[in-house]
Amino acid sequence: MMDLQVKLPGLNLKNPVMPASGCFGFGKEYSRFYDLSLLGAVMMKAATGTERLGNPTPRVAETSSGMLNAIGLQNPGVDKIIAEEVPFLAQYDTEIIANIAGSTIEEYKEVAKKFNDAPEVKAFELNISCPNVKEGGIQFGTDPDMAKEVTTIVKRASDKPVYVKLSPNVSNIVAMAKAVEEAGADGLTMINTLTGMQIHLPSRRPLIANKTGGLSGAAIKPIAIRMIYEVREQVNLPIIGMGGIETAEDVLEFLLAGANAVAVGTANFQNPLVMPEIINELPKTLEKYGFSSVHDAIGKAVFV
Amino acid sequence: MMDLQVKLPGLNLKNPVMPASGCFGFGKEYSRFYDLSLLGAVMMKAATGTERLGNPTPRVAETSSGMLNAIGLQNPGVDKIIAEEVPFLAQYDTEIIANIAGSTIEEYKEVAKKFNDAPEVKAFELNISCPNVKEGGIQFGTDPDMAKEVTTIVKRASDKPVYVKLSPNVSNIVAMAKAVEEAGADGLTMINTLTGMQIHLPSRRPLIANKTGGLSGAAIKPIAIRMIYEVREQVNLPIIGMGGIETAEDVLEFLLAGANAVAVGTANFQNPLVMPEIINELPKTLEKYGFSSVHDAIGKAVFV
Amino acid sequence: MRKVEMKLVYARQIAEDTIEMKLEDNYITQIAEPGQFIYIALPNFTLRRPISIADVDREQKQLTILFKIFGRGTASFAAYEPGMIVDCIGPNGNGFPFDTDKMEKVLLIGGGIGVPPLYYLGKKLKSKGIEVTSILGYQTAAQVFYEEEFNQLGETIVVTDDGSYGEKGYVTDIITDSFNFDLYYSCGPTGMLRALTSKLQDKKGYISLEERMGCGVGACAACVVSTKNEQGYLKICHDGPVFPAKEVIL
Amino acid sequence: MRKVEMKLVYARQIAEDTIEMKLEDNYITQIAEPGQFIYIALPNFTLRRPISIADVDREQKQLTILFKIFGRGTASFAAYEPGMIVDCIGPNGNGFPFDTDKMEKVLLIGGGIGVPPLYYLGKKLKSKGIEVTSILGYQTAAQVFYEEEFNQLGETIVVTDDGSYGEKGYVTDIITDSFNFDLYYSCGPTGMLRALTSKLQDKKGYISLEERMGCGVGACAACVVSTKNEQGYLKICHDGPVFPAKEVIL
Numbered sequence A, B: 001m002m003d004l005q006v007k008l009p010g011l012n013l014k015n016p017v018m019p020a021s022g023c024f025g026f027g028k029e030y031s032r033f034y035d036l037s038l039l040g041a042v043m044m045k046a047a048t049g050t051e052r053l054g055n056p057t058p059r060v061a062e063t064s065s066g067m068l069n070a071i072g073l074q075n076p077g078v079d080k081i082i083a084e085e086v087p088f089l090a091q092y093d094t095e096i097i098a099n100i101a102g103s104t105i106e107e108y109k110e111v112a113k114k115f116n117d118a119p120e121v122k123a124f125e126l127n128i129s130c131p132n133v134k135e136g137g138i139q140f141g142t143d144p145d146m147a148k149e150v151t152t153i154v155k156r157a158s159d160k161p162v163y164v165k166l167s168p169n170v171s172n173i174v175a176m177a178k179a180v181e182e183a184g185a186d187g188l189t190m191i192n193t194l195t196g197m198q199i200h201l202p203s204r205r206p207l208i209a210n211k212t213g214g215l216s217g218a219a220i221k222p223i224a225i226r227m228i229y230e231v232r233e234q235v236n237l238p239i240i241g242m243g244g245i246e247t248a249e250d251v252l253e254f255l256l257a258g259a260n261a262v263a264v265g266t267a268n269f270q271n272p273l274v275m276p277e278i279i280n281e282l283p284k285t286l287e288k289y290g291f292s293s294v295h296d297a298i299g300k301a302v303f304v
Numbered sequence C, D: 001m002r003k004v005e006m007k008l009v010y011a012r013q014i015a016e017d018t019i020e021m022k023l024e025d026n027y028i029t030q031i032a033e034p035g036q037f038i039y040i041a042l043p044n045f046t047l048r049r050p051i052s053i054a055d056v057d058r059e060q061k062q063l064t065i066l067f068k069i070f071g072r073g074t075a076s077f078a079a080y081e082p083g084m085i086v087d088c089i090g091p092n093g094n095g096f097p098f099d100t101d102k103m104e105k106v107l108l109i110g111g112g113i114g115v116p117p118l119y120y121l122g123k124k125l126k127s128k129g130i131e132v133t134s135i136l137g138y139q140t141a142a143q144v145f146y147e148e149e150f151n152q153l154g155e156t157i158v159v160t161d162d163g164s165y166g167e168k169g170y171v172t173d174i175i176t177d178s179f180n181f182d183l184y185y186s187c188g189p190t191g192m193l194r195a196l197t198s199k200l201q202d203k204k205g206y207i208s209l210e211e212r213m214g215c216g217v218g219a220c221a222a223c224v225v226s227t228k229n230e231q232g233y234l235k236i237c238h239d240g241p242v243f244p245a246k247e248v249i250l
Ligand SMILES: Cc1cc2nc3c(=O)[nH]c(=O)nc-3n(C[C@H](O)[C@H](O)[C@H](O)COP(=O)(O)OP(=O)(O)OC[C@H]3O[C@@H](n4cnc5c(N)ncnc54)[C@H](O)[C@@H]3O)c2cc1C
Pocket: A061, A062, C037, C047, C048, C049, C050, C051, C052, C053, C065, C066, C067, C068, C069, C070, C071, C072, C073, C074, C075, C113, C116, C117, C209, C210, C211, C212, C213, C241
């Protein structure tokens, strides 16, 4: 039998497939479609210090082979998530990863501290694509120094492994990865969405009420693969890869490029069963291309 | 009758539609499909100081709603282009824009000087997405200081209006636009391709021989629209917009976002007649959404 | 709610740009309630399209949908031919609540492509002995559909914006004090719902809302609507699409 | 070369994953020469697919293509049904040159899905009185196609890699000194062409090449091949796909 297991800091994944943060809520809805114990892990929706209502609607728009979203971190706040959502997910035999967001470094720290006391949460994903309100909206995720700072603080505030989620909206993804590596990150998740806009012709307004939104889906897969390749060549952290994954072959492409595991976001909307289907397909796909395990495929693309 | 004309520095466009550089060669091939005098202008393929053979093949790959290319500036060199290609295009009643590339600032300067003496060439498009061999491959297009420098030198070397072509692979597109504005650019063209990669599973190698390639096509349109919107808000240069345009409605979306004219690249490959079809459709499309001319639509998106 | 393959058994244009389809399956048709919707995947489109269930025949295992060709997705769906398989999630959301013991007369108010879900509701209510009056608003004569079907349920008034058919004006112009009803149900464009709920603010009513959706199942928080109570945002796909008229802020 | 709508009039599977189609139009079919290709647009794919012209019937205004289901594009094309319209550019490129006054015997060597263009060439040559011998290589018995058709043109030897049909081995194993020919024409995988052109380096021959294409018309420089002379790169879509065997570097 094909070995699909992957061991990463804090995470024993029975297979390398998990939902991407924000595309799966806290799992309840998709648990109506299948048993969440099938998943390698669950990345929860972003948590902030207190409840956030998010952006006005429309919050999503369709694009060619992709979509824009500007949900705006709507979430019930870390306390309620720990009290009401984590226990639900903890019923399943899967690893729970908390996605941490904030508009100030203090907020990141506070959320990390609270999740640190939740034993069911095995690792953190640090969402640094949020604009820093204190610094006038500059994203933590596009400035290496700010990314370093927030990573350092969160590392100090908790014992759990920290995966920093990189934004693709940067000139130099390797510099971002190196900055958070220096700050002690245990891993990377990449990529978050690319900032985009669509204008609705009849109203002459941006279709997304927030004006810009994050582009996800198959359209961005080549950018994700390129960035993972670049980072893998120069940084030693494990990578959870994402961006446009729809099939088991896509998963293999990410593994070859250097991802140790993968997350599926937008594709859940098209097909709520996409993750169990991919997990089911993966052994055949690995075999077809001559691999004997997931581990065997990681980073095996030939670049010379 | 709907007025499609646009006046830009150095260019009297009978309509706002032109082919994007590199997707139309020097026009000969597409002149077999239609009369090039229908076009607002022609952006020629990149010219370098001497002949370039470009990259090994495969040079293109298909992606979801897009494609990757790494042609690698294959071109016969500026002298041959002026001697053999410009005269062909000059037969047509359309404006000729030269796309200038190089691996050193000196090369840009040399190419600009030569084109400066070709009266048929009405404006330059400065392709700053090429890696600077002297500076160790860092792209002129992702560093504001280098972009400024190359723009300054080219402006000095010639009297023709210079449109700088911005790369989308940056953290801050507005900073790039401002840098070249300060350097005296007369306009902007945006966006060039996003760097991407695709891995061919059977061979485990990047499908593009050059490893990475530039992502173009409908997939990137939301990124182009967002960047044009951001630049238009803060920079006063005219913009020739491009990135995924396939229809007259797409053209209107670019105009609304702030483009003064547009270029069509990848869509020519799917439909060699796409530009005459768009030009034919444009009056109806403008009318449908309540505009009385191309000019009337430029920058008319409502962002408040 | 499941992901199922439905078989298209019948398709017909019933008004300008308006298509009626019947879809067959063993699951959705057996449990769907008025006001719920199905969420349809179309090849080469990232997002599914939400379409209301306009009627259900449990015995024939068929449901009816009525949709307008609006953009590229609905245009490509309109080209489907009988025999083809349609990838659907459903039934999604919560339908129109009704307690037949507590009501005798209801008013249905539909605007354009908001008319469909009211048909199945009206049929259900009529079969339970409730008196149904319907006001159906359309832009123009060419877009009028299902008048005959609603006539079977009870008094039906058709209104067109341009007066090219039926009464001229908006549905809200028609509702006078002479209308006597315990409860109203409505679905239509947001502008219509806003005018209607303000006009009928003293009445109890339920309205069905539309919003652009991502997941369609309650997971992504794309399709929220503000509420007047401490619940904050509710999700249209999951908590709706039907809400008590007084609860939501349009 | 024009962009035309061709009508699919006939489609049939003729071997494992291999489809034969006949397409009808008034333009391409009237001027296409052996070795040229058509460039086919498929809905929802960015790039067109190049497919060789395998046969032409000018009177019936039909041409034949033979293609293998290789990836997603060819898979979706294989599902087309007669009556459907196919968006094609063609005829593209330059065909196989021949001067019937200067040759008596030719050898055709085709590998797998490189076989198709040689069929139309062989037919043309035979009709001009040239003696045609064909060597057709396939991976395995299930993939053999058009043997009968080539038999009509002259002596035909089928080779399979695994020996499951015809001779066992590669096409190059078959070509011994006993073969007597003025000129050879070949199309097939690059590995085969490399072995073949080196084995036949003393002979005059033409080979047809494949490369991933962008524009397909000579404008984008995606599909280049290196040449042995000062021309540098040539474009397969425009200067080829057929080249003198001695001119290109494989
Ligand atoms: C709960 C619900 C029930 C609906 N029931 C019906 C019905 O019975 N009949 C009918 O004709 N229409 C109905 N609609 C509207 C229908 O979903 C849209 O007209 C359709 O999605 C438009 O798709 P398109 O591809 O043609 O348009 P495009 O504009 O190309 O679609 C682009 C994106 O926007 C979304 N979108 C566009 N308009 C709407 C809208 N009004 N509501 C939600 N999403 C939208 C699409 O789903 C898609 O994701 C309903 C909407 C909702 C939310």
